[in-house]
Amino acid sequence: MRVLDLGDELLVFDALGTPSAGKELRSQAENITGKTVKYLIxxxxxxxxxxxxxxxxxxxxxxxxxTHRWCAEKINWKM
Known part of the structure; x- marks a missing residue:
């Protein structure tokens, strides 16, 4: 997992393994930088x-x- 500062916004690389971990990651990234996550890879x-x-x-x-297809097929997600 990485957080990249793009100037006015943030890019997060991988959202971690649970919704609560993803929420904490996003919260920490935005709180530390004062910027909003714009992209998730x-x-x-x-x-x-x-x-x-x-x-x-x-x-x-x-x-x-x-990756998009496998998320849809193997995890049954719509992205």
């Missing part, structure tokens, strides 16, 4: 990387077409 579909996505539904979620 999912590196791949494994739960420890995407189950926190629920806390980023108001951001732009970026993933490869394969």
């Amino acid at each position: 999912n590196s791949h579909y494994h739960g420890d990387h995407v189950f926190g996505n629920q806390m980023f539904m108001d951001t732009t979620i970026i993933a490869t077409s394969l």
Whole structure:
């Protein structure tokens, strides 16, 4: 997991493995920087990387077409 400062906004790389962990990640990133998360990148579909996505539904979620498809098929998610 990484948080990148893009100037006016933030990019988060992987949302962690639970909604509560994703919420804490987002909260800490925004509180420390005073900026809002704008983008979330999912590196791949494994739960420890995407189950926190629920806390980023108001951001732009970026993933490869394969990651997107596998989230839909294997986890039964709409992204």
